[in-house]
Amino acid sequence: MLGGSRARGTAGPLSDYDVGIYYEPDAPFDVEALRSAIVPVVDDPSETVTQFGEWGPWINGGGWLHIGGTKVDLIYRDLGRVRDVIAEARQGRFSMNYQTGHPHGFCSAIWMGEVATCQPLFDPLGRIAELKGQTWPYPEALKKELIFRFGWEVDFAISNAELAARRGERTHIAGCAYRALSCLAQVLFALNGRYLINEKGAVTEAATYPITIAGLAEAQLGLWKDIGDGDHEGALRRLRGLSGSLRALLA
Structure with a gap:
Protein backbone atom coordinates (compact mmCIF):
# COMPACT_ATOMS: atom_id res chain seq x y z
CA MET A 1 0.00 0.00 0.00
CA LEU A 2 1.16 3.53 -0.76
CA GLY A 3 0.88 5.60 2.40
CA GLY A 4 1.95 8.92 3.87
CA SER A 5 1.72 12.25 2.12
CA ARG A 6 1.96 10.64 -1.34
CA ALA A 7 -1.25 8.72 -0.70
CA ARG A 8 -3.03 11.72 0.83
CA GLY A 9 -2.06 14.08 -1.99
CA THR A 10 -0.17 16.46 0.31
CA ALA A 11 3.39 15.55 -0.75
CA GLY A 12 6.00 18.17 -1.50
CA PRO A 13 9.01 17.91 -3.80
CA LEU A 14 11.16 16.49 -0.98
CA SER A 15 8.59 13.99 0.31
CA ASP A 16 9.59 10.35 0.42
CA TYR A 17 7.49 7.33 -0.51
CA ASP A 18 5.97 5.23 2.26
CA VAL A 19 5.05 1.69 1.26
CA GLY A 20 3.20 -0.51 3.74
CA ILE A 21 3.59 -4.28 3.45
CA TYR A 22 0.63 -5.92 5.19
CA TYR A 23 0.69 -9.62 6.06
CA GLU A 24 -1.46 -12.14 7.88
CA PRO A 25 0.12 -13.13 11.22
CA ASP A 26 -0.20 -16.84 10.43
CA ALA A 27 1.41 -16.37 6.98
CA PRO A 28 4.17 -13.74 7.19
CA PHE A 29 6.17 -13.03 4.05
CA ASP A 30 9.72 -14.25 3.51
CA VAL A 31 12.07 -11.46 4.65
CA GLU A 32 15.05 -13.03 2.92
CA ALA A 33 13.15 -13.13 -0.36
CA LEU A 34 12.27 -9.46 0.09
CA ARG A 35 15.93 -8.64 0.70
CA SER A 36 16.91 -10.45 -2.48
CA ALA A 37 14.30 -8.51 -4.46
CA ILE A 38 15.56 -5.19 -3.11
CA VAL A 39 19.26 -5.63 -3.93
CA PRO A 40 18.97 -5.00 -7.70
CA VAL A 41 16.92 -1.79 -7.35
CA VAL A 42 18.42 0.13 -4.41
CA ASP A 43 21.10 2.75 -4.99
CA ASP A 44 23.26 1.32 -2.19
CA PRO A 45 23.40 -2.50 -2.06
CA SER A 46 24.12 -2.31 1.67
CA GLU A 47 20.61 -0.97 2.28
CA THR A 48 18.27 -3.73 3.35
CA VAL A 49 15.18 -4.55 5.41
CA THR A 50 14.82 -5.75 8.98
CA GLN A 51 13.42 -8.90 10.45
CA PHE A 52 10.02 -8.67 12.13
CA GLY A 53 9.98 -6.71 15.37
CA GLU A 54 13.38 -5.02 15.03
CA TRP A 55 11.92 -1.50 15.19
CA GLY A 56 9.59 -2.14 18.11
CA PRO A 57 6.00 -3.30 18.54
CA TRP A 58 4.29 -0.46 16.68
CA ILE A 59 6.60 -0.09 13.70
CA ASN A 60 7.53 -3.72 13.58
CA GLY A 61 10.10 -3.60 10.82
CA GLY A 62 10.87 -2.43 7.32
CA GLY A 63 13.63 -0.59 5.51
CA TRP A 64 14.92 2.91 4.77
CA LEU A 65 15.92 2.71 1.15
CA HIS A 66 17.02 4.95 -1.73
CA ILE A 67 15.86 4.05 -5.23
CA GLY A 68 16.84 6.25 -8.16
CA GLY A 69 17.85 8.98 -5.72
CA THR A 70 14.44 8.94 -4.04
CA LYS A 71 13.87 7.92 -0.43
CA VAL A 72 11.53 4.95 -0.10
CA ASP A 73 10.46 3.62 3.30
CA LEU A 74 9.06 0.10 3.62
CA ILE A 75 6.95 -0.52 6.72
CA TYR A 76 5.64 -3.89 7.92
CA ARG A 77 2.10 -4.18 9.27
CA ASP A 78 0.53 -7.23 10.96
CA LEU A 79 -3.06 -7.43 9.65
CA GLY A 80 -4.26 -9.27 12.76
CA ARG A 81 -3.17 -6.44 15.04
CA VAL A 82 -4.41 -3.79 12.60
CA ARG A 83 -7.88 -5.39 12.61
CA ASP A 84 -7.92 -5.39 16.43
CA VAL A 85 -6.86 -1.74 16.60
CA ILE A 86 -9.55 -0.68 14.13
CA ALA A 87 -12.22 -2.59 16.06
CA GLU A 88 -11.10 -0.90 19.30
CA ALA A 89 -10.88 2.57 17.76
CA ARG A 90 -14.41 2.28 16.37
CA GLN A 91 -15.50 1.97 19.99
CA GLY A 92 -13.43 4.98 21.03
CA ARG A 93 -10.58 3.01 22.55
CA PHE A 94 -6.94 3.70 21.71
CA SER A 95 -3.52 3.68 23.37
CA MET A 96 -0.49 5.99 23.38
CA ASN A 97 2.78 4.08 23.16
CA TYR A 98 6.50 4.74 23.27
CA GLN A 99 8.00 4.32 19.80
CA THR A 100 11.31 5.48 18.40
CA GLY A 101 10.76 8.22 15.82
CA HIS A 102 7.53 9.46 17.41
CA PRO A 103 8.37 12.01 20.14
CA HIS A 104 4.66 12.64 20.75
CA GLY A 105 4.14 8.90 21.14
CA PHE A 106 2.57 6.36 18.81
CA CYS A 107 -1.21 6.55 18.98
CA SER A 108 -2.64 3.14 18.10
CA ALA A 109 -5.32 4.83 15.95
CA ILE A 110 -2.52 5.69 13.49
CA TRP A 111 -2.95 2.19 12.10
CA MET A 112 -6.61 2.92 11.40
CA GLY A 113 -5.70 6.20 9.74
CA GLU A 114 -3.09 4.49 7.58
CA VAL A 115 -5.70 2.09 6.23
CA ALA A 116 -8.20 4.91 5.73
CA THR A 117 -5.84 7.07 3.70
CA CYS A 118 -3.59 4.58 1.90
CA GLN A 119 -3.78 3.69 -1.78
CA PRO A 120 -3.70 -0.07 -2.42
CA LEU A 121 -0.97 -1.05 -4.88
CA PHE A 122 -1.48 -4.82 -4.68
CA ASP A 123 -4.46 -6.16 -2.74
CA PRO A 124 -5.63 -9.24 -4.70
CA LEU A 125 -7.77 -10.62 -1.86
CA GLY A 126 -9.29 -7.25 -0.99
CA ARG A 127 -8.10 -7.34 2.63
CA ILE A 128 -7.30 -3.63 2.79
CA ALA A 129 -10.37 -2.72 0.77
CA GLU A 130 -12.48 -4.53 3.38
CA LEU A 131 -10.78 -2.73 6.26
CA LYS A 132 -11.15 0.64 4.53
CA GLY A 133 -14.89 0.23 4.77
CA GLN A 134 -14.54 0.19 8.57
CA THR A 135 -12.65 3.48 8.74
CA TRP A 136 -15.30 5.76 7.17
CA PRO A 137 -17.22 7.63 8.26
CA TYR A 138 -14.84 8.80 10.95
CA PRO A 139 -16.05 7.14 14.19
Missing part, protein backbone atom coordinates in the same frame (compact mmCIF):
# COMPACT_ATOMS: atom_id res chain seq x y z
CA GLU A 140 -17.85 9.52 16.50
CA ALA A 141 -16.72 7.54 19.55
CA LEU A 142 -13.06 7.94 18.53
CA LYS A 143 -13.55 11.65 17.92
CA LYS A 144 -15.06 12.12 21.38
CA GLU A 145 -12.29 10.23 23.20
CA LEU A 146 -9.44 11.89 21.32
CA ILE A 147 -10.83 15.32 22.18
CA PHE A 148 -11.28 14.35 25.82
CA ARG A 149 -7.83 12.79 26.22
CA PHE A 150 -5.73 15.36 24.41
CA GLY A 151 -7.82 18.45 25.08
CA TRP A 152 -7.16 18.08 28.80
CA GLU A 153 -3.46 17.46 28.27
CA VAL A 154 -2.83 20.74 26.42
CA ASP A 155 -3.21 22.80 29.61
CA PHE A 156 -1.37 20.20 31.67
CA ALA A 157 1.67 20.43 29.38
CA ILE A 158 1.59 24.22 29.55
CA SER A 159 1.47 24.13 33.36
CA ASN A 160 4.55 21.91 33.36
CA ALA A 161 6.29 24.36 31.03
CA GLU A 162 5.51 27.20 33.43
CA LEU A 163 7.12 25.28 36.29
CA ALA A 164 10.22 24.66 34.17
CA ALA A 165 10.36 28.33 33.16
CA ARG A 166 10.83 29.37 36.79
CA ARG A 167 14.11 27.44 36.74
CA GLY A 168 15.06 28.38 33.20
CA GLU A 169 15.05 24.75 32.03
CA ARG A 170 14.94 25.33 28.29
CA THR A 171 14.90 21.68 27.25
CA HIS A 172 11.91 20.88 29.42
CA ILE A 173 10.09 24.02 28.32
CA ALA A 174 10.60 23.06 24.68
CA GLY A 175 9.48 19.49 25.36
CA CYS A 176 6.29 20.65 27.10
CA ALA A 177 5.59 23.12 24.30
CA TYR A 178 5.96 20.36 21.73
CA ARG A 179 3.64 18.17 23.76
CA ALA A 180 1.02 20.92 24.04
CA LEU A 181 1.11 21.61 20.31
CA SER A 182 0.92 17.92 19.43
CA CYS A 183 -2.08 17.42 21.72
CA LEU A 184 -3.73 20.51 20.25
CA ALA A 185 -3.22 19.05 16.77
CA GLN A 186 -4.82 15.78 17.88
CA VAL A 187 -7.92 17.68 18.97
CA LEU A 188 -8.18 19.72 15.77
CA PHE A 189 -7.73 16.62 13.59
CA ALA A 190 -10.51 14.87 15.53
CA LEU A 191 -12.83 17.88 15.33
CA ASN A 192 -12.43 17.82 11.55
CA GLY A 193 -12.83 14.05 11.26
CA ARG A 194 -9.26 13.60 10.01
CA TYR A 195 -6.85 10.86 11.00
CA LEU A 196 -3.55 12.08 12.43
CA ILE A 197 -0.95 9.74 10.93
CA ASN A 198 2.23 11.45 12.08
CA GLU A 199 2.93 14.45 14.30
CA LYS A 200 5.39 15.83 11.73
CA GLY A 201 3.67 18.79 10.12
CA ALA A 202 0.44 18.11 12.00
CA VAL A 203 0.04 21.60 13.49
CA THR A 204 0.68 23.27 10.14
CA GLU A 205 -1.85 20.98 8.47
CA ALA A 206 -4.42 21.51 11.23
CA ALA A 207 -4.15 25.26 10.64
CA THR A 208 -5.64 24.72 7.15
CA TYR A 209 -8.74 22.82 8.29
CA PRO A 210 -12.27 24.28 8.27
CA ILE A 211 -12.47 23.96 12.07
CA THR A 212 -9.27 25.47 13.43
CA ILE A 213 -7.70 28.27 15.47
CA ALA A 214 -7.15 31.58 13.70
CA GLY A 215 -3.46 32.41 13.39
CA LEU A 216 -2.34 28.94 14.50
CA ALA A 217 0.49 28.57 11.98
CA GLU A 218 1.89 32.00 12.80
CA ALA A 219 1.59 31.39 16.55
CA GLN A 220 3.55 28.15 16.20
CA LEU A 221 6.38 29.92 14.39
CA GLY A 222 6.43 32.72 16.95
CA LEU A 223 6.43 30.25 19.81
CA TRP A 224 9.56 28.47 18.61
CA LYS A 225 11.29 31.78 17.95
CA ASP A 226 10.51 32.86 21.51
CA ILE A 227 11.94 29.65 22.91
CA GLY A 228 15.03 29.94 20.74
CA ASP A 229 15.52 33.53 21.92
CA GLY A 230 15.08 32.53 25.55
CA ASP A 231 11.83 34.52 25.83
CA HIS A 232 10.02 31.96 27.96
CA GLU A 233 7.36 34.43 29.06
CA GLY A 234 6.48 35.20 25.45
CA ALA A 235 6.38 31.51 24.54
CA LEU A 236 4.09 30.68 27.43
CA ARG A 237 1.83 33.61 26.59
CA ARG A 238 1.42 32.24 23.06
CA LEU A 239 0.69 28.77 24.39
CA ARG A 240 -1.93 30.07 26.82
CA GLY A 241 -3.51 32.02 23.98
CA LEU A 242 -3.74 28.90 21.83
CA SER A 243 -5.18 26.92 24.72
CA GLY A 244 -7.83 29.58 25.35
CA SER A 245 -8.76 29.61 21.67
CA LEU A 246 -9.08 25.82 21.71
CA ARG A 247 -11.38 25.89 24.73
CA ALA A 248 -13.54 28.51 23.05
CA LEU A 249 -13.66 26.40 19.90
CA LEU A 250 -14.74 23.33 21.85
CA ALA A 251 -17.34 25.33 23.74
